[in-house]
Amino acid sequence: MTTEVPYRALPVDQSDVRYLHGPDSHRQPRVPVGRTVELDCTDSAVYPGTVRKFWIHLPARYDPAQPASLLVFLDGRWYLDPDGEVRASVVLDNLIDRGDLPATVGLFVDPGIRVGSDQPKNRNIEYDAYDDRLVTFLLTEIIPQVTQRYAISADPRRWGICGGSSGGNAAFTAAWLRPDRFQRVIGCLSSFTQMPGGNPYPRLIAGAPRKPLRIFLQAGHRDLHWNEPERNWLAENLRVAAALAQAGYDFRLVLGDGGHSPNHGGVLLPDALRWLWRPDTDPTPLTTRPQIR
Template sequence: MNPPAHEFVPFRPLPLPDAELRYAHGPGSHPHQGVPTGEIFAFDIEDSRIYPGTTRRIWVHNSADHDARTAAPVMIFNDGWWYLDPNGEVRAGIVLDNLIAQERLPGVVSVFVDPGVFPDRPDAKNRNAEYDADDARYADFLQQEVLPRVAARRMLTDDPGQIGICGGSSGGNAAFTAAWRRPDFVRRVIAFNSSFAQMPGGNPYPARIANEERRPLRVFLHAAHRDLHWNEPEENWFAESLETAAALLRRGYDLRLVVGDGGHSPNHGGVLLPDALSWLWR
């Protein structure tokens, strides 16, 4: 009997510890001839009850092979257009088209949600108030105000095990908090470069994960070695991500942790997205 074949990765020297280091996007992040392109439509929410006074745009990526008669799994992306932009660092629409064509991902309906803004205020952005909050409001907003408007046009699942959420920086906080607070709604999480350290009162998750009831979550965490305050004793964004990951591992969560070089940037998370989604939906 022949031994199983293994894929070997060529040796590469470790990069210099440079916060400006960049990773190159792989083939999964580039468009390819013959890959069907998903349909994208958009709408605005200007009458939120949970975040009154805010407006925002939502984009919906519908996979090319979606069967309108079947309730589709759902993938939510925070920082909507920033993640969908085909010329940006993440390029999620391109990634989704490639993965679905390769059958590495089911035919998800993906919902890209911009953070709210107050159009009549000088301090218009509501992003940190929504994403860093230590409560269930953002998950409630997604479930009660966003997905019903998508479901009016596309049949969606209500199985929490078939709903995922992705975000980076404070959007990573929002993704993890939504699943932690509302595992009855969403259970698959991708969090890139989370800013757990800047949540009100600091990162609550190592203690909560250790002491609270275990949630049925699957979590992909990414951390950058040169994230903010990486070598300082307080508000160390890199250390807080590692401590959250360690707490999840000690409790036996379904976790994938990837640590990269570079600083607080969407670059590495964007490069990782094809593999992160494949792992999350395996």
């Protein structure tokens, strides 16, 4: 089937382009609003000395008899903000109500703060590292507080993780290291170039058996250092996308204009979720997979 895309002129000046949000990123009059609960994490074994907030967004159509999908958002406060660039809870409510997305619990997790430290922000330590600390933290300290309260499917095809900038490479790393849990990934303007030792993924993707991941990447033509030989955000995202293509992954890359801004990725979120959760060719129905309650 052919999809026809309306003509839209490309901007000549790419330095300051802003995308307009579609209807799925705005509250709709007849769509029921989900309930958001705020919680604190003050005693982490994986990241000792850190505190953080996280939020659980429960869709209005959640039914405990039908285990829900799970979608984790890193930098949770930014993604939850209904007036921000991403508006993820609004998007979830609209897509679930329309049936474009199964009932999905949104888990919004902030990076840690080191209390009393001269450098309190733990974000880059958590998000840029190539190790399993972040995904272990999510799986052992945060997600159990969701599964204890709500019925969540155990099918990893129904677990997703999303992040932008350093959160984008963190989401990729979490799924790469634990594809037995996360198989749907969104990375926007990912800061692969900031990873200690450099971006490992072109080499890792080429050298490892293909993992059961579905990956949505967004990159910007005028991202940081876009025309420089070192620390080039655009180039490193393209290198990862090329490696995924050569390895035969189920992935999608969307290039936009503008700089290092969450605007374009936020506008794309509804389409990214529809694409990630589209039916696959696995003949085993999702409803027959194991479930967590």
